[in-house]
Amino acid sequence: MKRLLDIEFHKFKYSKSSKVLTIIYLSIVILSMLIGVVPFNFGSVQGKVADLGVFNFPVVWHVSTYCISFLKIFIAIVIVSLTASEYSNRTIKQNLIDGLSKKELVLSKFYLATALALIVTLLVFIVSLILGLIYSDYNDVGIIFSKMEYLPAFFLGHLVLFCFCLFAGVLVKRSAFALGFIAVWWIFEGFLNIISFVFDSKYDWNTYDYVSHILPMNAMSNLLYNPFPKISLVKETLNLIPGNGMKWQFDVSYFDVISVLIWSTLFIYWSYLLIKKRDL
Numbered sequence: 001m002k003r004l005l006d007i008e009f010h011k012f013k014y015s016k017s018s019k020v021l022t023i024i025y026l027s028i029v030i031l032s033m034l035i036g037v038v039p040f041n042f043g044s045v046q047g048k049v050a051d052l053g054v055f056n057f058p059v060v061w062h063v064s065t066y067c068i069s070f071l072k073i074f075i076a077i078v079i080v081s082l083t084a085s086e087y088s089n090r091t092i093k094q095n096l097i098d099g100l101s102k103k104e105l106v107l108s109k110f111y112l113a114t115a116l117a118l119i120v121t122l123l124v125f126i127v128s129l130i131l132g133l134i135y136s137d138y139n140d141v142g143i144i145f146s147k148m149e150y151l152p153a154f155f156l157g158h159l160v161l162f163c164f165c166l167f168a169g170v171l172v173k174r175s176a177f178a179l180g181f182i183a184v185w186w187i188f189e190g191f192l193n194i195i196s197f198v199f200d201s202k203y204d205w206n207t208y209d210y211v212s213h214i215l216p217m218n219a220m221s222n223l224l225y226n227p228f229p230k231i232s233l234v235k236e237t238l239n240l241i242p243g244n245g246m247k248w249q250f251d252v253s254y255f256d257v258i259s260v261l262i263w264s265t266l267f268i269y270w271s272y273l274l275i276k277k278r279d280l
Helices: 002-013 016-037 059-088 091-097 102-135 150-172 175-203 207-214 216-222 232-239 254-277
Strands: 039-042 045-048
Touching: 002 016, 002 059, 002 102, 016 059, 016 102, 059 091, 059 102, 059 150, 059 175, 091 102, 102 150, 102 254, 150 175, 150 216, 150 254, 175 207, 175 216, 207 216, 207 254, 216 254
Parallel strands: none
Antiparallel strands: 039 045
């Protein structure tokens, strides 16, 4: 595994676009530590973002993973770029000539995707811990390290997207087209969501409950629900809305966890089948 990772990180090291995108991602994550001092004006309530309690333990684990999860597109582009460039630069053929099997070729990409997901998760853990230690009103060890299931969910959300990007890169073999394929698939899932919701409303079916958890992008999104209704000020504001009986989902669903694990496995397996059958 170490040998395969060394090969992939060597390619990453000499990819300018990958380094630029990674630096942008890391910069945004690190700068997020300063958001606590940003002032806000919410009606008659004024103060700093940290005063809202978003960085209190254990809420900070949910808030930080949810917000930073929107940035994973930067690393996803890196995965697509590195995978697709294997074809344009003919490095994939050279790796096979140098003795790498097709199975090892796919595994090396999977190991890279897993390593990047782990690194990003570790970074978010460190940033969240620092934010909590600076701004949280609760510093008991038991409270600090409670409700941390959002970090594994954050990791899985990144992993399934990276595996999807790997599959798209292998399938299409061009970075721009692979990203376009992912975008079209995301729109396709959104279209299915709307259709299933309409049919459920009209015929009293429950198809949306399945579609919203079974498809890969849906399951990935459902791993981390919106945490802000947890915040006291937001909760109080929502309670003032007449007839507001909305129930919010905050916990990580094991159904979605199983779904993204299955999809991650399928994307890697399909990538292997494509490479195995192609004359590279």
